[in-house]
Amino acid sequence: MKVNGLKELGRLRDALREAEAQAAAERARQAAERARRERERNLFTSSVGPVRPMKPSSRALPSRTPPSPEPRQRELDEQAALREALSDEVDVESLLLTDDGLSYRRPDVSEAVLAKLRKGHWSIQGELDLHGMRRDEARDTLSDFIRLAHQHSRRCLRVVHGKGHGSPGREPVLKSKVQRWLAQRREVIAFAQAAGPQGGAGALIVLLGSRDGQTGHAARQPR
Known part of the structure; x- marks a missing residue:
């Protein structure tokens, strides 16, 4: 019974070590991701300078009159009909x-x-x-x-x-x-x-x- 108890403790110890290694690897990955994001923010700031949100404006955007529709397909159909109507016979x-x-x-x-x-x-x-x-x-x-x-x-x-x-x-x-x-x-x-x-x-x-x-x-x- 004592031998079996030692084996169980050994497996438990190994499992704890593996869990700790995985946790450490996850912490390292998260730290690397935070560092990468920080480098990107610093690069953006150094490239364009400090930025700040624009104040909301009460001005209305000018409305543009949409162009009148052109019957392109109808014109193409009419041209095709005219071409077909001209016979060599x-x-x-x-x-x-x-x-x-x-x-x-x-x-x-x-x-x-x-x-x-x-x-x-x-x-x-x-x-x-x-x-x-x-x-x-x-x-x-x-x-x-x-x-x-x-x-x-x-x-x-x-x-x-x-x-x-x-x-x-x-x-x-x-x-x-x-x-x-x-x-x-x-x-x-x-x-x-x-x-x-x-x-x-x-x-x-x-x-x-x-x-x-x-x-x-x-x-x-x-x-």
């Missing part, structure tokens, strides 16, 4: 007038308006050059160009599609496509082949209707 020849310039005018636009367009009666208010563009890129670019010009009340435009000198067979690939696309745009009321100084067979002069719905009375612009 429209029989534009039935719409074009049978003259050398393959002119086009809506039924409610007089021949006199078309004659003025051929003669350069109106100043060019915007120009688009489609040289080097692929079909889809040219169609989208032309669609955006016409839409923005109409929004800004620009009436007379020049669209350069090229004469085809750099195309296979030296044929103007975009010319017939541009005519088809323009004839399908509701903003376009007439177009004609440009005169020599304005690009000749490589360009079209396009007349847009006014935003108030008047089609045949574009105001003459000073040159």
Whole structure:
């Protein structure tokens, strides 16, 4: 019995020593953590100097008017719909007038308006050059160009599609496509082949209707 008692005392002593070692290790860890925090506070103080809380202010913060929402998604949807609506398969020849310039005018636009367009009666208010563009890129670019010009009340435009000198067979690939696309745009009321100084067979002069719905009375612009 005495031997067993000594063994129990030995195990108890070992357990106490282990507990003391763990407690000492925890105290050392906490001391190291306090020292680390103190070093950080001292570093902050030495870097920025002494600080003190700001006094509460009774001034009201200025209110900012939020910007008006822009229908971005609706605009993107409208542009996508316009691009899809422009077809390469429209029989534009039935719409074009049978003259050398393959002119086009809506039924409610007089021949006199078309004659003025051929003669350069109106100043060019915007120009688009489609040289080097692929079909889809040219169609989208032309669609955006016409839409923005109409929004800004620009009436007379020049669209350069090229004469085809750099195309296979030296044929103007975009010319017939541009005519088809323009004839399908509701903003376009007439177009004609440009005169020599304005690009000749490589360009079209396009007349847009006014935003108030008047089609045949574009105001003459000073040159």
